[in-house]
Amino acid sequence: EADIYQTPRYLVIGTGKKITLECSQTMGHDKMYWYQQDPGMELHLIHYSYGVNSTEKGDLSSESTVSRIRTEHFPLTLESARPSHTSQYLCASSHLGGHGYTFGSGTRLTVV
Amino acid sequence: GQQVMQIPQYQHVQEGEDFTTYCNSSTTLSNIQWYKQRPGGHPVFLIQLVKSGEVKKQKRLTFQFGEAKKNSSLHITATQTTDVGTYFCAGNTGFQKLVFGTGTRLLVSP
Numbered sequence: 001e002a003d004i005y006q007t008p009r010y011l012v013i014g015t016g017k018k019i020t021l022e023c024s025q026t027m028g029h030d031k032m033y034w035y036q037q038d039p040g041m042e043l044h045l046i047h048y049s050y051g052v053n054s055t056e057k058g059d060l061s062s063e064s065t066v067s068r069i070r071t072e073h074f075p076l077t078l079e080s081a082r083p084s085h086t087s088q089y090l091c092a093s094s095h096l097g098g099h100g101y102t103f104g105s106g107t108r109l110t111v112v
Numbered sequence: 113g114q115q116v117m118q119i120p121q122y123q124h125v126q127e128g129e130d131f132t133t134y135c136n137s138s139t140t141l142s143n144i145q146w147y148k149q150r151p152g153g154h155p156v157f158l159i160q161l162v163k164s165g166e167v168k169k170q171k172r173l174t175f176q177f178g179e180a181k182k183n184s185s186l187h188i189t190a191t192q193t194t195d196v197g198t199y200f201c202a203g204n205t206g207f208q209k210l211v212f213g214t215g216t217r218l219l220v221s222p
Contacts, residue, residue, distance in 0.1 A: 035212075040198060043155070043212045059211075090154055100145055100157030101202075101210065 003027070006091050006104035013081050013111055021076045021107045023091030030096040032074040036060060037088045037106075049074060050096070081111045114139050116203045116213040124219040131191050133216035135184040135201035142206040144177055144184045149215075150197045191220045 004025040013019055025032065030051050035043040045058030049068040063085070064078050074093075078085060088108050092101040115138045125131055135144065143162045147155040159168055161177035161184065168175045174187040184201055201213040 040215075040217060042214050043200070045209070045212075048209065092155075099160055101147075101155070102157065103154040106154050 004091060004093055004102050004104040006089075006107050008107060009105060010108045011110070013109070015082055015111055017081050019078050019081055019109075021078075021089055021091075021109070023074045023076070023104060024072050025074075025093045025102070025104075026072060027093060027102065028071070029093035029102070030071070031094045032068065033092045033094075033101070034058070034064075034066060034074070034076050035090040035092065036062070037090055039088070043090065047076065081109075083111045085109060086111050114203070114205060114211050116201060116211050118199075118201060118213040118216050120216055121214065122217045122219075124221065125191050127193060127220055127222050128190050131188040131195070131218055133186050133199050133201075133218075135186075135203075135213050137182045137203045137211075139182070139203075139205055141181050141203040143204045144181075145202045145204070145210065146175055146184075146186055147200045147202060147212075148197050149200065153197075155200060188218075191218070193220050193222055196220050 034047040044060035046062040047066040091104040146158040149155045166177040202210040
């Protein structure tokens with residue numbers, strides 16, 4: 001079944017560690033996005049991509065980086081995690097022509 | 113930059129009561145989308161409205177896009193406990209990037 005997958009689902013990590021949050025989709029969508037969301041709060045766009053080798057920063061300043069080497073894969077990397085990075089990270093994808101976003105189940109990150 | 117505000121921020125209703133959330137954009141939108149996020153879950157796409165004044169229904173949910181394409185509303189008739197969650201609108205200005213609203217959290221008591 002076509003879907004979007006995020007791993008890990010939960011992650012607790014120490015300050016200063018490097019981490020990569022994985023996101024893969026099997027729907028053939030060109031556009032992919034990373035959002036940061038604190039519980040019950042707004043979604044903040046941190047990165048997006050319109051296709052392979054295309055990445056842009058979103059509206060919320062972030063110390064993370066992304067890559068898009070394959071259409072289906074859009075990982076997000078934090079080089080040095082800090083407690084302020086504690087949040088939920090949601091990956092989403094959509095067709096180039098628009099219509100709704102499909103979201104992954106998210107990664108809940110806690111930096112201690 | 114573009115802002116999309118929603119009111120109310122939070123509403124608590126008794127099961128069977130109606131509920132409405134309003135979405136207002138600072139700029140004209142090419143289309144608007146609505147999402148529902150259950151507690152602990154991720155946003156799920158509900159619907160997209162494109163035309164000025166458009167009204168769409170999904171069972172007990174009625175979605176409306178304003179004439180000026182700067183506002184929208186979601187109305188739920190006779191709420192049920194399964195309607196609990198946060199409802200987000202998301203506006204598209206035509207630059208292919210959605211701007212999500214601030215969300216309205218709905219709590220339904222049995």
